[in-house]
Amino acid sequence: MPAAVSSLDLVEPVLAGKPRAIARLISRVEAGEAECRPALEQIYRRTGGAHVVGVTGVAGSGKSTLLDQLVLEARKSERKIAVIAVDPSSPFSGGSILGDRIRMNELSLDPGVFIRSMATRGAMGGLARATHEAVDLLDAGGFDLILIETVGVGQDEIDIVRAAHTIVVISAPGLGDDIQTIKAGVMEIADIHVVSKCDRPDANKTLKELKSMLTLGFALRGESAWQIPVLATSSAKREGIGELLAAIDRHRRTLDDSGEMEGRRRVIARTRMLKTAENILHDRFEKQHDGKVSSLIERVVTRELNPHTAATELIAALKSEP
Numbered sequence: 319m320p321a322a323v324s325s326l327d328l329v330e331p332v333l334a335g336k337p338r339a340i341a342r343l344i345s346r347v348e349a350g351e352a353e354c355r356p357a358l359e360q361i362y363r364r365t366g367g368a369h370v371v372g373v374t375g376v377a378g379s380g381k382s383t384l385l386d387q388l389v390l391e392a393r394k395s396e397r398k399i400a401v402i403a404v405d406p407s408s409p410f411s412g413g414s415i416l417g418d419r420i421r422m423n424e425l426s427l428d429p430g431v432f433i434r435s436m437a438t439r440g441a442m443g444g445l446a447r448a449t450h451e452a453v454d455l456l457d458a459g460g461f462d463l464i465l466i467e468t469v470g471v472g473q474d475e476i477d478i479v480r481a482a483h484t485i486v487v488i489s490a491p492g493l494g495d496d497i498q499t500i501k502a503g504v505m506e507i508a509d510i511h512v513v514s515k516c517d518r519p520d521a522n523k524t525l526k527e528l529k530s531m532l533t534l535g536f537a538l539r540g541e542s543a544w545q546i547p548v549l550a551t552s553s554a555k556r557e558g559i560g561e562l563l564a565a566i567d568r569h570r571r572t573l574d575d576s577g578e579m580e581g582r583r584r585v586i587a588r589t590r591m592l593k594t595a596e597n598i599l600h601d602r603f604e605k606q607h608d609g610k611v612s613s614l615i616e617r618v619v620t621r622e623l624n625p626h627t628a629a630t631e632l633i634a635a636l637k638s639e640p
């Protein structure tokens with residue numbers, strides 16, 4: 319069924335930063351509608367201005383609450399700012415001290431703020447792809463700072479975080495061995511470390527643990543001009559928020575000044591391209607399951623083909639698909 323408004327009709331309002339058009343196109347992107355491809359192509363050409371920041375940390379580490387504060391802080395300088403929460407385990411800070419209230423009231427009335435969650439189940443053909451495309455829409459729509467919140471588990475989420483210019487990893491006291499339980503792969507790619515909930519008495523222990531872990535080598539990342547900071551914040555007391563925003567801004571400037579931004583842009587292009595190729599192949603695999611795939615399965619089961627030869631044949635067959 320053709321959409322009443324074509325995605326191409328939404329390009330102009332998206333580029334003008336109209337939140338309703340952006341929200342509408344994000345929904346189509348999430349649903350994996352092929353109809354929005356030409357619109358996304360036009361939009362992608364207009365991206366590249368935004369600073370994309372991935373914020374990750376275990377469930378309940380205080381990400382949403384902190385991002386609310388960060389949005390308020392960034393709005394003091396009139397920047398347009400967006401938050402994309404990827405499959406939050408507690409949507410919009412259920413039970414949070416400040417989160418719900420701020421998001422629902424203060425922030426939703428501000429046209430310079432866009433907040434949206436992406437659902438894992440809603441995203442056909444890949445959560446990472448849909449999230450990156452949602453970021454494109456906001457970037458092209460003139461949002462200066464785009465924050466992506468993820469729990470940081472699973473390959474999809476790591477790929478989402480890897481497509482940010484600046485990666486912030488949140489640790490929090492009171493979650494057991496949270497520093498150990500967060501994926502080592504994420505700790506290693508942090509540009510900024512945050513220990514949240516520093517109003518709690520056990521926060522010092524978490525800070526100490528994190529710092530000693532970093533001196534043990536987690537933070538060593540080659541020739542970088544950037545020194546990875548460890549910041550303490552408290553959303554409850556509204557402390558350390560300005561420092562965090564300043565560190566995020568400083569990281570962007572360092573990337574630009576040192577020329578490292580170019581390298582990051584290549585990493586992002588690579589991550590997105592490979593991830594998308596993987597998704598396309600996967601989708602085609604699923605679609606052809608009754609035909610080519612099942613006949614190959616039979617031949618592998620009967621030992622006529624080995625899995626590697628079958629896979630090569632499968633890829634060749636998938637290539638001929640439109």
Ligand SMILES: Nc1nc2c(ncn2[C@@H]2O[C@H](COP(=O)(O)OP(=O)(O)OP(=O)(O)O)[C@@H](O)[C@H]2O)c(=O)[nH]1
Nearest residue numbers: 377378379380381382383408414415515552553554
């Ligand atoms: N003491 C204290 N509690 C906080 C602070 N920030 C958040 N919390 C509490 O920590 C819990 C989790 O906060 P969220 O902001 O929802 O955490 P999250 O990391 O977004 O959680 P998920 O989205 O479920 O992964 C809530 O009960 C908050 O009230 C803080 O600065 N101090």
Ligand SMILES: [Mg+2]
Nearest residue numbers: 381382406411
């Ligand atoms: Mg959250």
